[in-house]
Amino acid sequence: MKSKAPTSELDRYDRHILEELQRDGGLSNQRLAERIALSPSPCLRRVQALEEAGIIRKRVALLDPQRLGLALMVLMHISMDRHTPERFEHFEAEIRRSPEVLECYLITGHDADYQIKVVVRDMAHFQDFLLNRLTRIEGVTGVHSSFVLRRVVDTTELPMY
Template sequence: MKNGEPKMPLDRYDRRILEALQKDSSLSNQRLAEKIGLSPSPCLRRVQALEEAGIIRKQVALLQPEKIGLELMVLMHISMDRHTPERFEHFEAEIKKSDEVLECHLITGHDADYQLKVVLRDMAHFQDFLLNRLTRIEGVTGVHSSFVLRKMIDKTEFPVY
C-alpha cells in the first residue's frame, strides 16, 4: 500500500456514505440508505466495514466553543531542547493529558517542533496553561503563541476521492 491510498478500496457507495456522514453523523441508517441509493442492510454493512477499517474513527457532536465559555483559540509553536524519540514521547504523553489541547502536530519548516491548537476560557486560563503546565514539561525550551482573531474556515469534512 502506498501513502495516500485507502486501506480498503472505496467505491461510489462508500464515498457517498462518507460524504453524507461527515455532513450529518446523526442520520439514521434508513435515511442514510435512502440518501445514497442502497437498501438499509447493505448500507449498514458498509458503514460497519468503514468503521472496522478505521476510516470512520468516531461520530461526535461539534460544539460551538464560545457558547460554552471557551473564548480564546491559540496556535502555539513549541520548541524542544533535544530531538530524540524519548523526548518527543515524553512531551506527547504529557500534552495528551491537557483537555485544552484540540490538536498537536509534530512539524517541520519552523523554528518549532510542535504546533498546538488550544482552546481556553480567557487570558487568565491561558496564563495558567502556559506558565504552570506547558512550560513545566521537561524539554520545552520555547513557546510562541498566536491568538486566533477570527476563523474564516472551520471544516471537519475531508474530501473523499
C-alpha cells in the same frame, strides 16, 4: 489489525456514505440509506466495513466553543531542547493530559518541533496553562503563541475525490 483500504477502492456508494456521515454523523442507518439511494441492510454493511477498515474512526458531536465559554483559541509553536524519542514521548504524554489542547502535531519547516491548538476561557486561563503547565514540561525551551482572530475555514469534512 484494521486494514487500510485506499480511497481508490471506494465506490460511489462508499464515497456518498462518507460525505453524508461527515455532514451529520448522527444519521440513522435508515435515513443514511435513503440519502444514498440504497436499502438499509447493504448500507449498514458498508458502514460497518468502513469502520472495520479504519476509514471511519469514530462519530462525534461538534460543539461550539464560544457557547461553552471557551472564547480564546491559540495556535502555539513549541520548541524542545533535544530531539530524542524519549523527550518527544514525554512531551506528548504530558500534552495529552491537557484538556485545553484540541490538536497536537509534530512538525517540520519551522523553528519549532510541535504545533498545538488550544482553546481556553480567557487570557487568565491561557496564562495559567502556559506558565503553570506547558512551560513546566521537561524539555520545552520555547513557545510562540498566535491568537486566532477569526475562523475563515472551519470544517472537519475531508474531500472525496
